[in-house]
Amino acid sequence: MQIIHTATELRQILNNQDNIAFVPTMGNLHAGHIRLVEIAKQHAKCVVVSIFVNPLQFGANEDLASYPRTLADDCEKLELAGAHILFAPSVEEIYPDFDGVNLNQTMTITPPLIANELCGASRPGHFTGVATVVMKLFNMVMPQVAIFGQKDFQQLFIIKQLVKQFNLPIQVIGVDTVREVNGLAMSSRNGYLSIEERNQASQLHETLQSIVTQIQNSSQLNHPIDFHQLKKIAISALENKGWTVNYVAIKSSVTLLDATVDDKHLVALAAAKLGNTRLIDNIEFLRTPD
Ligand code: PAF
16 A cells, blocks of 8 residues: 655556545544445545545534544554555645634635534534535545445535536445444544443434334334424433433435425434534434335
């Protein structure tokens, strides 16, 4: 695996390759990321992984400074997984005119309004940061295929919009969330959890699973179901167990708008804090399973 730090070098090495699958990450790689690399290998001869902790997608009170940076470990894992190129640029390489504080000189991408809901409601500017860095990385790597985890469902949705609306010739592939044995979605932020919290954290997935089961049961029995009530019960259940809930939502998985009785393709999503750690999860499902 070659390790590259600048866009110029990356372009020289890729030299107009037309068989590139790209896996953008912020490092601190876990089994979920390795799964993305495996899927990438199924789609192209050359797999490029990027590691870049993107300051633009962190809010002022978020964990940019403490976000785990584990480049040496990550390199070993990528080597084993069979990635071909690791692109690990500096902040200056990605944002030549960003002083780390002031965005005035930095050109950014304004994502669609959906970016202000769900995670965007409590993380203003987050998806502007994601869309901007992903566009920059796409411009540097110029892949044919790009692979993202479904755990960040809203992010994946916005990136698909980015590709469509900016006419990028890139196929975006979403990959199923990899989970711990207890159901907890793998995330770099799980490293912040104590052993006790890690056991408890499976409650987020269990709560979503319970929403899915209730919707599917009501659909099979032809019983009406009140989504609002379902969300309220889920929020209280989590709060009673000590979580601080950001949101629990039931959306159309096609539009990410509030689910209606006519929607067949749904997604239940949640974001909540356990102690100081904010976790997100979702389950995409059919109202009436086949
Ligand atoms: O999902 C992530 O790790 C990041 O949001 C991404 C897509 C690499 C952009 O910084």
